[in-house]
Amino acid sequence: MTVPGAEHVAGARGPAAPVLADVILLAMDRAEETVAAIASARAQQGIAKHVWIADQGSRPEALARIAEAVRGAPDATLIRLDRNHGVAGGRNRATALGRAPFVVALDNDAEFATPDTLARAVAVLEAEPDIAALAFRIVVFATGEDDLSSWGYPRGLLPRSAGSFDAATFVGAGHALRRDAFEAAGGYDEALFFTWEEFDLALRLINMGRRIRYRGDVVVRHKVSPEARVGWSGTRWHHFVRNRLYVAMKHGASPVALLPRFLAYQLKGLRNGVLRQGLAAGPDALAMARRFRPAPGTEHLYGPTPSARAYLARTDEAHRGGLFARLRAEVLGGLPATR
Secondary structure, eight states, X not given: OOOTTEEXXXXXXXXXXXXXXXXXXXXXXXXXXXXXXXXXHHTOOSSOEEEEEEESSOOHHHHHHHHHHHTTOXXXXXXXXXXXXXXXXXXXXXXXXXXXXXXXXXXXXXXXXXXXXXXXXHXXXXXXXXXXXXXXXXXXXXXXXXXGGGOOSOGGGGGGTTSEEEESOOOTTEEEEEHHHHHHTTOOOGGGOSSSHHHHHHHHHHHTTOEEEEEEEEEEEEOXXXXXXXOIIIIIHHHHHHHHHHHHHHTTOOTTXXXXXXXXXXXXXXXXXXXXXXXXXHHXXXXXXXXXXXXXXXXXXXXXXXXXXXXXXXXTGGGSOOHHHHIIIIISSOOOOOO
């Protein structure tokens, strides 16, 4: 598929034969890690796949190094986008490049833990058609321990990180999506740019009656590099608070009902030295919510259905503990390390 603003740089212009999985990576500098991530994806065995790399603004020397890694490759394609579209927009464009029924996303500073990780992930989706998204276990590359900066689930579920459970979201560093469900849900909301884009998509998938499944036996090793990341002292806390409030309003919450959450974020921001970011996030979230219009055909996916509410209560709220436990863990604690 042609993606506006995308220029072919290196590798095949597309797979020579139908593939079962499209592996997508977003690149912006960090050439050494990106080349290793590409090599990890290309080395996956036991499944027909194609690797799509969407570059969003690497410096010329970094882009050249990434291009060299796929030059002449029949199973990989490097595309340069016209600008940085963020995580949400970049993934939408990378996904649109392929046609495989399953789309597997890998961070460009991560690698598949074993040569059959991709095949096992797709096998899970093939065996359970109601799963729309498969969340991988993310571990620290150097130690193999759980990467807590990539733990997007209630802390009460952390002891089950090696197991399997239904979840309310998935983590971007490593996951798989069923293409037809992704497209029916309208893809990622590009207004989010980064943070909470997976949760927003997951809510729509759950409203479709589909499941999000975490599998601790499908593993990605994450290098947790601080290079080129937006820290909490920059704009990350603003995006975090703004996007979470915006997602809630998109899905039916009123600004008045969100006031306790907004105040809790301000307390957390005050304790962590980022109060100004959090205060500005409220008006920005309101403005985003006023501008939001669902993609045609997806209007019914906003505002949780009764079955979706029950699903979220069972998979998320039930594992967060009581009020005081949540205050201690989610409001009074420090900010997590940036991913």
